[in-house]
Amino acid sequence: MLGYIARRLRATVFVLVGVSALVFVMVRLIPGDPALILAGVDASREQAAEVRRGLGLDQPIWVQYARYVRRAVEGDLGKSIHSRRPVWREIRDHFPATLELTMVSLALAGALGIVVGVVSAVRRGSALDSLAMVGSLAGVSMPIFLLGVLLIWLFSLYLGLLPTGGSPPCLFCVDHLRHLVLPAITLAGVSVGMVARLTRSTMLEVIHEDFVRTARAKGLAERLVIYKHALRNAMIPVVTYMGLQFGVLLGGAVVTEQIFSWPGMGRMLVEAIESRDYPVIQGAILFMAAVFVAINLLVDLLYGWLDPRISYE
Amino acid sequence: MNSLFRGRYLAVAGLACLLVFVAGVLLAPWIAPYDPQRQVIAERLQGPSAKHWLGTDQFGRDIFSRVLYGGQVSLGIALLSVLLGLVVGGLLGLGAGYFRRLDGPVMRAMDVLLSFPAVLLAIMVVTILRPGILTVIIAVGVRSIPAFARMVRGAVLVVRSLPYAEAAAAIGASHLRTITRTIVPNSLPPVLVFSTLQIANNILLAAILSYLGLGIQPPGAEWGLMVSQGRGWLRDAPHVAMMPGLAIFAVVLAVNMVGDGLRDRLDVKLKESA
Numbered sequence: 001m002l003g004y005i006a007r008r009l010r011a012t013v014f015v016l017v018g019v020s021a022l023v024f025v026m027v028r029l030i031p032g033d034p035a036l037i038l039a040g041v042d043a044s045r046e047q048a049a050e051v052r053r054g055l056g057l058d059q060p061i062w063v064q065y066a067r068y069v070r071r072a073v074e075g076d077l078g079k080s081i082h083s084r085r086p087v088w089r090e091i092r093d094h095f096p097a098t099l100e101l102t103m104v105s106l107a108l109a110g111a112l113g114i115v116v117g118v119v120s121a122v123r124r125g126s127a128l129d130s131l132a133m134v135g136s137l138a139g140v141s142m143p144i145f146l147l148g149v150l151l152i153w154l155f156s157l158y159l160g161l162l163p164t165g166g167s168p169p170c171l172f173c174v175d176h177l178r179h180l181v182l183p184a185i186t187l188a189g190v191s192v193g194m195v196a197r198l199t200r201s202t203m204l205e206v207i208h209e210d211f212v213r214t215a216r217a218k219g220l221a222e223r224l225v226i227y228k229h230a231l232r233n234a235m236i237p238v239v240t241y242m243g244l245q246f247g248v249l250l251g252g253a254v255v256t257e258q259i260f261s262w263p264g265m266g267r268m269l270v271e272a273i274e275s276r277d278y279p280v281i282q283g284a285i286l287f288m289a290a291v292f293v294a295i296n297l298l299v300d301l302l303y304g305w306l307d308p309r310i311s312y313e
Numbered sequence: 314m315n316s317l318f319r320g321r322y323l324a325v326a327g328l329a330c331l332l333v334f335v336a337g338v339l340l341a342p343w344i345a346p347y348d349p350q351r352q353v354i355a356e357r358l359q360g361p362s363a364k365h366w367l368g369t370d371q372f373g374r375d376i377f378s379r380v381l382y383g384g385q386v387s388l389g390i391a392l393l394s395v396l397l398g399l400v401v402g403g404l405l406g407l408g409a410g411y412f413r414r415l416d417g418p419v420m421r422a423m424d425v426l427l428s429f430p431a432v433l434l435a436i437m438v439v440t441i442l443r444p445g446i447l448t449v450i451i452a453v454g455v456r457s458i459p460a461f462a463r464m465v466r467g468a469v470l471v472v473r474s475l476p477y478a479e480a481a482a483a484i485g486a487s488h489l490r491t492i493t494r495t496i497v498p499n500s501l502p503p504v505l506v507f508s509t510l511q512i513a514n515n516i517l518l519a520a521i522l523s524y525l526g527l528g529i530q531p532p533g534a535e536w537g538l539m540v541s542q543g544r545g546w547l548r549d550a551p552h553v554a555m556m557p558g559l560a561i562f563a564v565v566l567a568v569n570m571v572g573d574g575l576r577d578r579l580d581v582k583l584k585e586s587a
Contacts, residue, residue, distance in 0.1 A: 011424070018425030029441045134323070137573065141566035143517050145524045145540060146558035149547065153555075157548045251430025255521055269433075270525055273440055281440065285433055293428045 005301060012297045019289045020072065024065050027282045034278050037081055077283035082275055087283035090268060095287070097167065098264030101256065102249045104180060105187035109249075110242050113192045114235075117199025122226055124204065132196065139193030144252055148186040148259035155182060165261035183260040190252045191245045198241055202234040209233070236303075243299030247292040324574020330567040334560075338384035345378035349534045358550040367556040370539075371546055376553065380560050383534035386446065387561070391515040393450045395508055398457025398515075403504065406462035410469025411492060420466065423459035431456050435518055439527045449528045453515045464507045468500035475499075506579055509572040513565045520561050536561045 035052035036043065043051070052058050056067055071077070077087035120132040156164040162182055168175045206212060207230050215225045254266030261267065265284055272280035337344065346366075353373035361368045367376040409419040426434065438452035472478055473496065481495045520537030522528035529535035531542065536557040543554030 011421075014421060015424050015428050018422070019428050022425060023437075026437050026441055031441075137323075137569055138562075138566060141513065141562060141569050143520055143524075143537070143540075143558060143561050143565070145521065145537070146555075146562060149540060149544060149554050149558060153547050153551050157551075247430060251432040254430075254432050254436070255525065258525060269436070273436065273527070285429070285437060288433060289429050292430055296428075 008297055008300055012293055015293055016290060017069075019293065020069055020286060021065065023282055023286045023289070024068055027278055028061075030276075030278060030281075032276060034081075037276065037278075072286065077286070078279035080272075080280050081277045082280075087279050090280060091265065091283060091287050094263060094265045094268045097262060098250065098253050098257065098266060101180070101183055101187060101253055101262060101264060102246060104184040105249055106191070106242060106246055108184055108188035109191035109195055109245070112188070113195025114199050114238065116192070116196040117238075118203055118226070118231060120196065120200045121203035121207065129200075133200070136193035136196040139189060140197075142189060144186060144190055144255050145259055147189045148182070148256060151182045151186060152259075165259070167261075167263055179260075183256050183262050186259065187249055187252050187256045191242075191249065194245070195238065195242065199234065199238050202237050203230060206230045206234040240299055240303050243302065244296065247295050250288055250292060321574040321577065323570045324577075327567040327570025327574065330563065331571060334384065334564050334567065335388070337381055338388055341378075341381035341385060345375075345381045347375035347378045349374065349379045349382040350532060351375070358546060358553065360550070360552055368550070368552045370543065370553045371550075376539075376556050379534040379539060380536070380557055383536045383539060383557060384560065384564075386529060386533065386535045387516055387519060387537075388564070390446065390449050390453065390519045391512050394454035394457060394515045394519070395511050397450065397454030398461045398511065399504070399508055401454075402458040402461025403465045405458070406465025406467075407469055407492065407496070407500075409462065410466040411473065411488070411496060416466075419462065423462045426455075426459040427463075431514075431518055432521060435522055436525075436527060439522060444527060444530050446529060449519050449522055452522060453518045456518065457511055457515065460511065461504075461507070465500065465504055468503050469496055472496050472499045502579055506572060506575045509568060509575060513568040513572065516561060516565050516568070 033048070033052075035048050035055060035057055038055070039048045039051045049058075056064055059067075075088050077091070079086055080090055083090065116132050116136065120129045123129050152164050155162045163179050165179075165183075167179045170176055207226075209230075211233075212225060212230050215229045216222075220229075253262075253264060254269060256262065257264045257266035258270055265288060269281065269284045269288075271277075272284065351374060353369070355373065356365070356369050357371055357373040359365055359369045359373075365375050365377065367380060370376055370379070405419050405423070409416045429437070434456050435452040438455055439448055442448040442451065478491065478495050478499075481491045486494070519528060520535075520540070523535045523537030524541045526541065529538050531538065539557035540554045540561075543550075543557070546553050
């Protein structure tokens with residue numbers, strides 16, 4: 001197990017180096033001279049050269065990369081061109097909102113997807129099963145922004161029950177929860193169908209395993225067989241999948257936050273792209289990719305803990 | 314085709330819907346009642362009627378015509394980006410699966426690309442290049458490369474270990490001959506099914522980029538862009554955003570239904586052959 005953890009950590013470090021190099025190269029390929037943008041449109045050639053020297057952009061590319069990595073490790077991701085605030089502070093201010101949205105969406109997707117998947121597997125071949133699976137396929141095929149627009153139209157504009165977007169500053173007030181409902185359902189919509197389909201297929205596999213047959217042969221009630229024995233074992237791949245979905249939902253949050261003006265990282269990133277705020281683009285993408293990699297690592301390690309039968313050799 | 318979908322009613326229904334959509338999109342110049350860019354301000358924001366089947370948008374343009382022409386863009390982007398991912402990712406996966414020495418470096422590079430959530434990687438590519446159809450194809454296609462590389466590598470590893478592939482090597486067939494005559498033809502079926510499902514993903518990703526204002530630019534007709542532009546009139550004319558959105562939904566659902574049917578069929582064949 002320890003050897004496996006060491007191997008996974010080594011691979012993660014390699015991936016993180018690759019991610020940082022790719023983000024670094026891609027940001028430098030973006031058209032426009034950041035020194036000119038920082039110096040301002042009226043700056044002379046000398047002033048722009050001074051800014052370029054100050055930023056270290058006159059150094060060879062590998063020196064720039066080494067400096068960028070060293071600073072990133074120290075938490076220095078540069079300063080926003082527009083707000084002039086450190087990028088890490090921008091991330092610190094916006095990431096909690098994204099995290100909150102993602103976590104709530106994941107919980108919603110998990111709860112609904114598992115219930116639908118289990119019911120569908122237990123009643124395999126019934127009209128309910130067909131309906132659930134067609135519904136799941138429809139959920140997988142639904143563009144996230146269409147779901148968001150439909151929910152805004154129905155619950156905000158037509159019924160007038162919930163706000164169209166934004167987020168009040170208070171964290172634990174009813175108003176905040178009212179603002180969270182539609183974005184969370186929209187983002188959860190991306191995953192519910194997949195969780196339901198996966199739960200159904202793993203449940204169907206587990207139901208035919210020997211230990212389930214043994215449980216039935218012992219005379220256990222069907223409810224106990226399904227919910228105590230089968231479901232617990234079927235949950236291993238589902239929980240793993242949901243862990244990986246966390247990273248996918250982080251990406252989906254970019255769209256959801258834009259639809260609902262949710263003050264998270266995704267919205268911050270799109271605004272930075274529109275205003276060509278390169279340090280923020282670079283810092284935000286690097287941070288989100290690092291979180292994505294860290295979550296994948298965690299899920300990989302948790303998988304073994306959840307299922308001791310997994311071999312790490 | 315008949316045996317491929319026998320007994321799979323969802324897949325057949327999906328295929329029928331898809332054929333209708335593709336025919337409508339390809340025949341747009343002949344069946345679209347209006348020029349997609351024709352503006353009639355006096356007829357703006359009208360609901361569905363006999364004159365305008367899906368209503369009109371904020372500039373009085375016929376939404377049905379724009380959905381048909383927009384389909385050419387959306388489906389074209391999806392197909393070309395899948396082709397890009399299939400060719401580049403396929404070659405990388407083939408190299409990694411066949412030549413063991415390439416396996417480590419290629420797959421680690423793919424791991425790096427997979428470390429970005431799909432939308433973020435596409436956004437990065439779009440930020441570097443100028444907005445436009447080609448940029449969206451590249452952005453969406455680049456995201457498909459690691460997925461195809463993994464898929465093809467897995468399929469090649471399976472085929473390579475089968476007796477007939479080992480026999481080809483034993484009789485002294487060259488690498489090129491083994492790859493082109495044995496490995497590629499036998500690795501194709503799962504890859505083609507995966508490509509079908511990838512078309513659905515790429516339609517969605519391209520639409521997301523356009524919705525965010527990073528893909529096709531106005532006044533172009535693209536489904537994601539049309540939803541984004543219609544959002545401002547959600548209260549008074551919800552059909553402006555809904556109609557193109559439902560078009561995306563219907564096409565992606567149809568592609569997924571066909572992909573699911575193909576996958577089930579292939580799984581059965583694999584089980585039978587095992």
